[in-house]
Amino acid sequence: MLGNFEFANKTKLYFGENSLEFLNQELPKYGKNVQLIYGSGSIKRNGIYDKVVEILKSNGKEIFEDGGVMPNPTVEKLYEGIEIARKNHVDLLLCVGGGSCCDYAKAVSVSVHCTEDPWEKYFLKFEEPDCEPVPVGCVLTMVGTGSEMNAGSVITNHQTKQKIGHVFASEEIMPKFSILNPVFTYTLPKNQMVAGIYDIFNHICEQYFSGEDDNTSDYISEGLMKSLIHSSRIALENPTDYEARSNIMWTATWALNTLIAKGKSTDWMVHMLGQAVGAYTDATHGMTLAAVSLPYYKYILPYGLQKFKRFAEEVWNIDSSGKTAEQIALAGLDAMEDWMRELGLVMNLTELGVTEDMLEGLTKSTPVMTGGYKVLSAEEITNIFRASLH
Ligand code: NZQ
Numbered sequence: 001m002l003g004n005f006e007f008a009n010k011t012k013l014y015f016g017e018n019s020l021e022f023l024n025q026e027l028p029k030y031g032k033n034v035q036l037i038y039g040s041g042s043i044k045r046n047g048i049y050d051k052v053v054e055i056l057k058s059n060g061k062e063i064f065e066d067g068g069v070m071p072n073p074t075v076e077k078l079y080e081g082i083e084i085a086r087k088n089h090v091d092l093l094l095c096v097g098g099g100s101c102c103d104y105a106k107a108v109s110v111s112v113h114c115t116e117d118p119w120e121k122y123f124l125k126f127e128e129p130d131c132e133p134v135p136v137g138c139v140l141t142m143v144g145t146g147s148e149m150n151a152g153s154v155i156t157n158h159q160t161k162q163k164i165g166h167v168f169a170s171e172e173i174m175p176k177f178s179i180l181n182p183v184f185t186y187t188l189p190k191n192q193m194v195a196g197i198y199d200i201f202n203h204i205c206e207q208y209f210s211g212e213d214d215n216t217s218d219y220i221s222e223g224l225m226k227s228l229i230h231s232s233r234i235a236l237e238n239p240t241d242y243e244a245r246s247n248i249m250w251t252a253t254w255a256l257n258t259l260i261a262k263g264k265s266t267d268w269m270v271h272m273l274g275q276a277v278g279a280y281t282d283a284t285h286g287m288t289l290a291a292v293s294l295p296y297y298k299y300i301l302p303y304g305l306q307k308f309k310r311f312a313e314e315v316w317n318i319d320s321s322g323k324t325a326e327q328i329a330l331a332g333l334d335a336m337e338d339w340m341r342e343l344g345l346v347m348n349l350t351e352l353g354v355t356e357d358m359l360e361g362l363t364k365s366t367p368v369m370t371g372g373y374k375v376l377s378a379e380e381i382t383n384i385f386r387a388s389l390h
């Protein structure tokens with residue numbers, strides 16, 4: 001049953017092999033000063049940096065460099081970015097990279113004209129901006145987070161061992177435009193490609209595994225999951241298969257641009273567990289999710305049995321004849337595990353550097369969500385982390 005909700009998405013997307021051309025169409029809408037945000041150098045090695053700079057220059061823009069955004073951007077880097085934006089009165093934050101650059105750009109955007117401490121205001125108190133955001137544009141080079149078309153921003157504070165995501169309420173915080181060229185993702189190392197694929201899959205699961213009603217969003221989710229599984233296998237064989245890489249890119253965007261959350265309570269518990277691991281180990285986001293997923297889903301399966309049965313039948317084509325609902329549901333998770341192993345994902349926390357003595361701290365760093373099939377106690381969270389160690 002669908003309830004009452006709002007839906008608006010302000011991001012204009014340009015998709016396809018020639019999509020960077022459209023930067024020429026977007027740039028005239030903003031002032032002269034552009035803060036060019038990027039990561040640790042992949043865009044310089046694969047030539048995307050040169051292409052973007054050429055377009056910026058031919059549009060008469062003044063470029064203020066802001067490179068070195070690390071995977072899992074830190075609060076210290078955020079303060080640095082805010083200073084660059086303030087000092088140079090930037091009119092546009094143009095990020096060229098993955099979710100980390102895009103998330104960081106949004107965090108800078110809401111902080112430039114704000115007098116309060118952004119970590120405290122946005123990531124501890126979860127307040128909404130009361131100052132004018134600086135517009136954000138994105139050229140996406142890594143697929144997974146959906147940050148290119150949502151208002152989410154995840155920042156890590158290593159000092160306090162917290163990795164916190166704020167999904168801003170206003171669609172004004174979403175990028176004004178995002179350029180999605182699947183070819184730009186060809187140079188991703190395999191481990192990043194598959195981590196992104198699992199991130200996408202889990203975003204869909206987080207929204208799908210909630211509620212017991214008949215909801216259109218769940219049917220859309222099943223379609224997205226089937227397409228992703230199919231394309232992932234092709235991309236694994238041949239990373240330059242344009243059709244597969246473009247389908248993966250498009251699925252990522254729809255997996256987390258708020259559409260499939262409509263009418264759903266949504267879970268997000270796997271992300272809370274994974275983000276706590278990220279705060280402790282700085283591990284790749286998608287891998288942290290992969291390492292905790294099966295212990296979590298196996299644990300909550302009895303509480304959401306009918307949905308896990310449906311997942312097995314609709315997404316994994318499990319033949320249900322002669323099986324109980326529980327056997328069908330478990331067979332679905334087995335099929336999911338086989339696929340995860342096929343991709344070569346990290347399947348345990350030990351490989352990510354987690355040790356038994358971290359479990360107490362990890363549990364404390366894990367917020368408890370209430371929208372899924374089981375509200376976990378601290379003890380249950382510790383048990384899931386422990387089961388994820390091996
Ligand atoms: O730093 P560079 O040189 O750019 O290298 C990156 C980085 O090492 C590299 N890379 C990106 N594009 C490439 C490439 N290497 C070669 N060729 C390319 N075309 O890939 C590495 C990972 O990049 P990153 O941006 O960190 O990955 P991702 O897109 O997975 O973003 C992860 C961040 O997003 C947050 C995560 O928590 C994490 O901090 N998330 C944001 C969400 C949102 N806004 O809604 C939701 C997600 O659940 C997630 O939490």
Ligand code: ZN
Pocket residue numbers: 145199203271285
């Ligand atoms: Zn994610």
